[in-house]
Each structure stands twice: as C-alpha cells, then as structure tokens.
Amino acid sequence: MTQTTASAPQSTGPRLSRRGFLASASLTAGAFTFGFNMLAPQAVLAQAAAPEVNAWVVIRPDETVTIRIARTEMGQGSLTGLAQLVAEELECDWAQVRFELVNPARNRSRQNVWRDLSTGGSRAIRGSHDYVRRGGATARAMLVQAAANGWGVAPAECSVTKGVIVHAASGRRTTYGAVAVAAAAITPPEQVALKDPKTWTIAGQPLKRLDTLDKLNGSLVYGPDFTLPGMLVAVPRSCPVHGGKLKSFDAAAIASRRGVKQVLRVDDATVAVVADTFWRAKSALDALPIVWDEGGNATASSETIAASLREGLSAEKAYVGNRIGDAKGVLAQAARVIEADYGYPYQNHAPMEILSATVRWSAQRCEMWGPTQVADAALDEMAKAAGLPATACEVHTMRIGGSFGRRLYTDYVRIATLIAKQLPDTPVKMMWTREEDMAQGQYHPVTQCRLRASLDNAGEVQALHMRLSGQSIFAYHAPSRITAEGGDPIVYQGLVAEGAEMALGYTFPHLLVDHAMRNPHVRPGAWRGVNLNQNAVYLECFIDELAHAAGQDPLAFRRKLMARHPKHLAVLEAAAKGIGWDSPAPAGRHRGLAQIMGFGSYVAAAAEVSVTDGKLSIHRIVAATDPGHVVNPQQVETQITGSFVYGLSAMLYGECTVKDGRIEQQNFDTYNVMRLDEMPQVEVITMPSGGFWGGVGEPTIAVAAPAVLNAVFAATGKRVRQLPLKNTPL
Missing domain, CATH: 3.30.365.10 (Aldehyde oxidase/xanthine dehydrogenase, molybdopterin binding domain)
Structure with a gap:
C-alpha cells in the first residue's frame, strides 16, 4: 500500500501564458534548455533506420529502444505505463527507451498486429496489458536467441540485464543493439513466459513520463x-x-x-x-x-425534459438490470419505507483543447x-x-x-x-470555437433516480428498489447494442450483480434496479466515468440516508451490508482510516464516505468539509483504490488526484441547461469549473491486491461527489439530491 498527498498550489502575481513562460525560460535557463534535448522527438527517431525486432520493439545500433504505442495518449500517462510493461518483459535499459505512435492505416496493413487503437473506459492498460507484455517478452527471446546463435550456445545459458546479454559460462557479452538485425530474422517463439509482477523492476515503479519534455518546452504540436x-x-x-x-x-x-x-x-x-x-x-x-x-425540438427545455424523466420514475414499464427476490412485494407490505428522488444534469466534456x-x-x-x-x-x-x-x-x-x-x-x-x-x-x-464545442457536445446523459428502501425494527435493510429514468447512450450511438428486451446495459454501471467489472458492493435480501428509458433530443455521450458517476451519487447518498434513518454510524451501517464484498469493504476501510473516521474531526469540520466499483477497480473516498455562512470548503479527501496491479504508482496517484478535480468541478458547477431546444451555456463564463483555491488536499492510497487488472482514470471520479455530499449533510443536516451543488443553498 502506498500513500501520497497532493495539495493545490496558490496562484499569485502576474499571469504568464504557457508559451510565453517557455520562451522566456529557454532564453534565460541554459541548463533547462539543455534538458529538452535528452529525449529525441519522434520525427528524429523516424529518420534513423533501425531493425524492427517485432511489431512492438525497434532497436537501433546505438542501443536506443523505440517502443510502439497503439493506445491514445490524452494526458493520462498510459503511454508511459504501456512502455513500462513492454520494457519490463524486454529487459532493456529504461534510459534508452523512446516511443512511437501507431496509426490505423499502418495497423490494418499489418493485419491489426497492434490490435485495439482506442482509449476509453479506462482500458488503455487493463485492456492490453497481456499482449503488450508478450510483445516485449517475445522480442527479448528473439534477441537472446540471436546472441546464443552467434556464440553457438543454448539460449537458456544466457541472461539479460538492461539490454546486455551475458553467457554465464564463458563470460561473453553483447548488447541488444549489436544483435537486433540478426534477431529480426528469427522466427518468433509461439510461447513466452511472463514475469511475476512481484519481480518487476521497471513496471510497478514511479518512473518519469516519456511524453513530458516537449510539453514543457512548448514544442509539442497539438x-x-x-x-x-x-x-x-x-x-x-x-x-x-x-x-x-x-x-x-x-x-x-x-x-x-x-x-x-x-x-x-x-x-x-x-x-x-x-x-x-x-x-x-x-x-x-x-x-x-x-x-x-x-424543427420541433426548438420547444424543448430543461423543464420539459425533467418532466419526462419524472414520469419515468413511476412508469410501469422498465428494463431490469439487477434483481434479487421480490423488492416491490416487500416494499408494498413494509411498515417503514424511506424514499428519495435524485437527479443528475447534462454536462459538457469541455476539454482545454477544442x-x-x-x-x-x-x-x-x-x-x-x-x-x-x-x-x-x-x-x-x-x-x-x-x-x-x-x-x-x-x-x-x-x-x-x-x-x-x-x-x-x-x-x-x-x-x-x-x-x-x-x-x-x-x-x-x-x-471549432469553444462556443461550437459547447453547442455541439455529446453530453453526459441527464438522469433521475427514485430510491425506496424498507427498514425493519433493528434498522436492517429489507428491500431496495432503484428506479433510474433517463437517457441511453447506446440508444443514440450504438442501437445494435440495445438488448432484445429494450435495455441499455451500461446504464447500470456500479449496480450490477456480483462477478461483473462494475458490481454492486452491497448485499440486500431483496433488490430491484431498473431503468425507464427516456431519450430527449440532446445528444448523450460517454463523459469521463459515464453512468458510474450518477449511480454512485444515487446509491451512496441514499445509503447514507438509510444509515441516519436507522440511527447508525454510516461506516458501521455499510460494513454489515458489505460483509460478502471484501474488496469493496477494504478500500472503504482504508479511506475511513485515512480520514480519521473513528476520531473526532477538527472543530467545525464534518466527514462523509462513499465507495463504488467501476471499470474493474474498487474505489472509495472520505471527505472532510466545513460550511460557514452557507459557503462550502472542502478541506481534505482521502482516496483508496485497488486496481489489482499498479504499473506506475506516480501516474496512478496523479490520475486519482486529477479525477477529483474533474469530479468535484462537476459536483459544484457542472450543468448544461436547455432553453428553446439549445444548450444555454456557451463558454467558461457560464460553464464554471473548479479553481485552484477551491481544491482540497488529496491523499491517495493505492492498495493493489493482484489477480486482476482494473482501470484508474475514471473510477475515482464517481466517489468524489457522494463523499462530499454526505459530509455536507453531516455539516448542515441538508440533503443535496439534485446536482450541481451551486443550485442548493447551504
């Protein structure tokens, strides 16, 4: 388990543009400028002919190792992580590693040897770790075979360290650069053994990113x-x-x-x-x-869309995503039923690069x-x-x-x-202009949720019914993926049965999770975290409501429901311990918890906030993540910290409203985002348990909002059930 702390810097003094800073820095800092040349740009690498050992690895005579990257790099750092996985199995010198991006025409001309080129759903590493590792291991085997052939010995008698091949018995040595041409002519082995992650020396380490220097000096062309x-x-x-x-x-x-x-x-x-x-x-x-x-859509508004979704909350027809027992029957007979309606708005992706x-x-x-x-x-x-x-x-x-x-x-x-x-x-x-980007988005789908649960005399949950009402991304973009019964399976992220990559972390005697599909004219799309975001708010805030209705501590209440879900519970316990749940909070501060499973990983957060004269201050967030394996701890930590920036910004301000059929927000003056002075201290706990590969970029976004909202209730006694928070007086 590793833990780090990241605090937001405070900005003072005159503003300076990125390129202006870089231009002045290059003129005034000789050592700084020298550092830029340590990583050759791709254009230079492409000019130097070098033997391709296999599709993933190219090695030049000067020992430079170029690793080909098929997945998209968007600033999340997966490019470096993928290179680490290849380099680990290759046993090369990391200081010699460079990268090269693969384009689709090249991939198709080689029968899709690099497989999937897309990045989405936090799949860059978890969706390709096996075959990229095998690419590195295969290249290593071919290089060792080439050296062994030259010496007339068995490959098993040779070892490799940082790209240097040694024959133990004779002491002979050679390098990857010296045998790369010969290795390229060798038939690749059909089977290769992959390293046990416990023995990793390149993967699993907090190595610096390969794609940073050209960003720092402003030479990267977007x-x-x-x-x-x-x-x-x-x-x-x-x-x-x-x-x-x-x-x-x-x-x-x-x-x-x-x-x-x-x-x-x-x-x-x-x-x-x-x-x-x-x-x-x-x-x-x-x-x-x-x-x-x-056309007819010009009469639509946020109010008409909300009315359609409210109708879906009580509609008879709905697609079932998860069912255990007879939740409706139990609720109909229950003496005590807790009920709440929640809502989540349209949101724009709003990337800085238009x-x-x-x-x-x-x-x-x-x-x-x-x-x-x-x-x-x-x-x-x-x-x-x-x-x-x-x-x-x-x-x-x-x-x-x-x-x-x-x-x-x-x-x-x-x-x-x-x-x-x-x-x-x-x-x-x-x-596109920023205004066109805002007007022509593929927005986070608008949804509402009605939750009803019954409690017995001991405060135990007997039944839970979650009715989701709202848009389907598949209905708009991939209608062929709508099920025969008319359902969209990704609507239920974080709420599905045990064994799935986004499984519900609680066990209820009776459970029903269903969806009444309502599709307004505004285009929906996959917004970082997709449906996991609102589902975590709905579930975790309502669980908190049930705990308080039962008169129980929110963590203790969850523990009982999570007894059959040890990995969910482990990250929740870690976040709670990190925030100091069992000890009093500092004067005026209050705490909240949340957990969920998303994109193959188990995540939890604990928040500490204060509310003074109606103004919210988020002081601390502790985030715990179990993604199975961690390829680059530093990148995981920065991804998690960054995800809280995105998730909290959405919770506080993110909302696209509709008037006369069109999105009203046109730029950042009307679509606000979180500022540096609003960002809390973030403490990241990574606790990889092994045995599976989960995502990192998206899961923790989902627990940002519910952890804070539960802390807001602890501070004010007020439930925020409709986001963003800016619309609710505290």
Whole structure:
C-alpha cells in the first residue's frame, strides 16, 4: 500500500501564458534548455533506420529502444505505463527507451498486429496489458536467441540485464543493439513466459513520463497548432438545436471580407467559412446571416425534459438490470419505507483543447492529422465522408490536450472531411470555437433516480428498489447494442450483480434496479466515468440516508451490508482510516464516505468539509483504490488526484441547461469549473491486491461527489439530491 498527498498550489502575481513562460525560460535557463534535448522527438527517431525486432520493439545500433504505442495518449500517462510493461518483459535499459505512435492505416496493413487503437473506459492498460507484455517478452527471446546463435550456445545459458546479454559460462557479452538485425530474422517463439509482477523492476515503479519534455518546452504540436504548406482554416457552425437543419445563408454578405476563400454548405445542418486564418474565418462566420430550420425540438427545455424523466420514475414499464427476490412485494407490505428522488444534469466534456482536424482530400487519397480517441473509427468515418476506400485513407494520430470521452465520437472528423472534399488537394484545418464545442457536445446523459428502501425494527435493510429514468447512450450511438428486451446495459454501471467489472458492493435480501428509458433530443455521450458517476451519487447518498434513518454510524451501517464484498469493504476501510473516521474531526469540520466499483477497480473516498455562512470548503479527501496491479504508482496517484478535480468541478458547477431546444451555456463564463483555491488536499492510497487488472482514470471520479455530499449533510443536516451543488443553498 502506498500513500501520497497532493495539495493545490496558490496562484499569485502576474499571469504568464504557457508559451510565453517557455520562451522566456529557454532564453534565460541554459541548463533547462539543455534538458529538452535528452529525449529525441519522434520525427528524429523516424529518420534513423533501425531493425524492427517485432511489431512492438525497434532497436537501433546505438542501443536506443523505440517502443510502439497503439493506445491514445490524452494526458493520462498510459503511454508511459504501456512502455513500462513492454520494457519490463524486454529487459532493456529504461534510459534508452523512446516511443512511437501507431496509426490505423499502418495497423490494418499489418493485419491489426497492434490490435485495439482506442482509449476509453479506462482500458488503455487493463485492456492490453497481456499482449503488450508478450510483445516485449517475445522480442527479448528473439534477441537472446540471436546472441546464443552467434556464440553457438543454448539460449537458456544466457541472461539479460538492461539490454546486455551475458553467457554465464564463458563470460561473453553483447548488447541488444549489436544483435537486433540478426534477431529480426528469427522466427518468433509461439510461447513466452511472463514475469511475476512481484519481480518487476521497471513496471510497478514511479518512473518519469516519456511524453513530458516537449510539453514543457512548448514544442509539442497539438491539433489546433498543426500546419501544412498552403493550408486554409475552416470554422463551421451547425444548427444549435440538435436535429435541426440549415435552411439558408447569405454568402455574398461576407464574400468580400479579407482572407475569406469560400462559404460552404457542409451537410444539411452545417455551414462553414474557409479563410486564410482562424480569426478571419471565425469573424466572417459571426457576420454570416444564417437561417435555421430548428424543427420541433426548438420547444424543448430543461423543464420539459425533467418532466419526462419524472414520469419515468413511476412508469410501469422498465428494463431490469439487477434483481434479487421480490423488492416491490416487500416494499408494498413494509411498515417503514424511506424514499428519495435524485437527479443528475447534462454536462459538457469541455476539454482545454477544442476539437479540430486537418484534412487533405484528393480523388485518390485522403489524409487527416488530428487527435482522436478512436483512431480506427476515425479512419472509417473519414473514408466514408471522403467517398474513398479505407485503404486510400490515413489518420495521423496526435497526442491530445484533454478529451474525457469527447473524442470517442467522430462527428468533427466527418465535418472536417466534407469541408476538405470541396477544396481538392488543399489541406484544410477545421477548428471549432469553444462556443461550437459547447453547442455541439455529446453530453453526459441527464438522469433521475427514485430510491425506496424498507427498514425493519433493528434498522436492517429489507428491500431496495432503484428506479433510474433517463437517457441511453447506446440508444443514440450504438442501437445494435440495445438488448432484445429494450435495455441499455451500461446504464447500470456500479449496480450490477456480483462477478461483473462494475458490481454492486452491497448485499440486500431483496433488490430491484431498473431503468425507464427516456431519450430527449440532446445528444448523450460517454463523459469521463459515464453512468458510474450518477449511480454512485444515487446509491451512496441514499445509503447514507438509510444509515441516519436507522440511527447508525454510516461506516458501521455499510460494513454489515458489505460483509460478502471484501474488496469493496477494504478500500472503504482504508479511506475511513485515512480520514480519521473513528476520531473526532477538527472543530467545525464534518466527514462523509462513499465507495463504488467501476471499470474493474474498487474505489472509495472520505471527505472532510466545513460550511460557514452557507459557503462550502472542502478541506481534505482521502482516496483508496485497488486496481489489482499498479504499473506506475506516480501516474496512478496523479490520475486519482486529477479525477477529483474533474469530479468535484462537476459536483459544484457542472450543468448544461436547455432553453428553446439549445444548450444555454456557451463558454467558461457560464460553464464554471473548479479553481485552484477551491481544491482540497488529496491523499491517495493505492492498495493493489493482484489477480486482476482494473482501470484508474475514471473510477475515482464517481466517489468524489457522494463523499462530499454526505459530509455536507453531516455539516448542515441538508440533503443535496439534485446536482450541481451551486443550485442548493447551504
């Protein structure tokens, strides 16, 4: 078990831009500038021919080891973790490791040797750990075989340390760089043994990230920074009411503006202005007279959507996600029933890097340079829009400045390609404004939940019924995944039966969890943590309500319900111990707990807050996580800390409201986010128990809000049942 503490720094003094700081730093700090050259950029690596030992490993004569990374890097650090897994089995020198990103065209041309290129659902490491480790182990076996062949000895007589192969009996030595060419010609072994994680020396260590230096010196090119010779910039605008159409626009009104090249109808809902710079395109688009056919959805509002969801709370028809016994029957006969309704709003992903893609189309070939979480899907979307076979298309994947699930969807790729198709042989960078990003999101689905439970005379739960009402992500994006009975299985994340990767951590004699699907016109999407977020709020806040109704300590109450769920209970106990649950809180402070299982990991949080004159201060959060295995403890800790920034920001402020069919929030002035001075001290406890591989990036987001909300109740006696917290006076 490891524990770390992270505190938010306090910001004072004049503001300085990232690039401004880096420019001044490079001029004034010679040692700092020197450090940037220690990690060669990918472009330099690509210029030097080197033998490929196998699909995952390339080794140059100078001993540089390039590890190929297939999964998307969005700032979460999985790139380094995956490289550690390969390097561990390879037995190379970590100081010599570099990386190279794989694109989907290359993967397909090699029969998908790198397998899944997507990153979502915290699957970057947990979904590929086995085969990337085998890639490293296979390369090691081939390199050792090459050395053994040269010496005329058995491979079993040789050992490797940091890329140096030694024949024990004779003392002969060679290096990976010296035998890489010969190794590349060897037939890979069909079976390789993987190391016991207990023996890891590279994996499992808090190593520095491989992808940091070019961010620090400002040389990393993000999607909006990318340029090509002769490139134009397109800024699109789609109907602000989802489902609406583009009726007309007056291109002549802006045709003479400086820099404007074309005004294009992109599809039946989108117009775009193409100019020589972003600002000229945006300014012209702002001045363009546009008439929308908003359709029937223009009458929708937050109030009408909420009314539809409230109707679903008591509807007869619902899809069952988890059932034990006869909860409805027991509740109908119970003498004491506790009931509460909760709600969770639409939320925008709001990544700092806006959506963009640069596309060059010709009648023979189409290429895209841009960030995406789903490179294969982006390639297919681009090929479809380009009217070309996928074999004539290529997506050059880029690292991403935040995504949180937004780039799982390829709508922006389609728009960028349709624009470029109208400007043959000209590279066009399509860029959304922040306002367009807010208006055209794939929002965290809006839901409500009614919870009803019966307590016996001893304060024990007899039955629990959770009725979820709200949107289905699958119904919009993947209707083929809706079950034959009409249900969406991901609605129940954190609430399903034992044995699943998001299993409920409590045992009730009678249980019913069901869902009344209600799908408003606003597009839903996977927002970091997906349905686990609201389900954790609903479940953990209501469990807290039951504990107080029973007159019992919330931790002691949970312990009884969790007796059959030792891993759930272990992280909860660790968080409670870390916060000092069994000792009095400092004067004026109050505590709350929450736990859940999500994305294969067991997570819990304990919060300590105070409320003074109606103002909430979150002082401490202790987070405990059991993901089975930890590849890079430092990255796990920073991911967990960052997840609390995201989760608490959503709890405090995150809300997208609907008026006249459109999202009202247009930028960060109306869609607030957490500031540094609001961030609590976060203490992270990692307690990997082994035997399974869980995710890290998303699970702990879910326990941020309920732990704090339960602490708020302890401080004020008020239940917050509708998020965000800003709407509830304390």
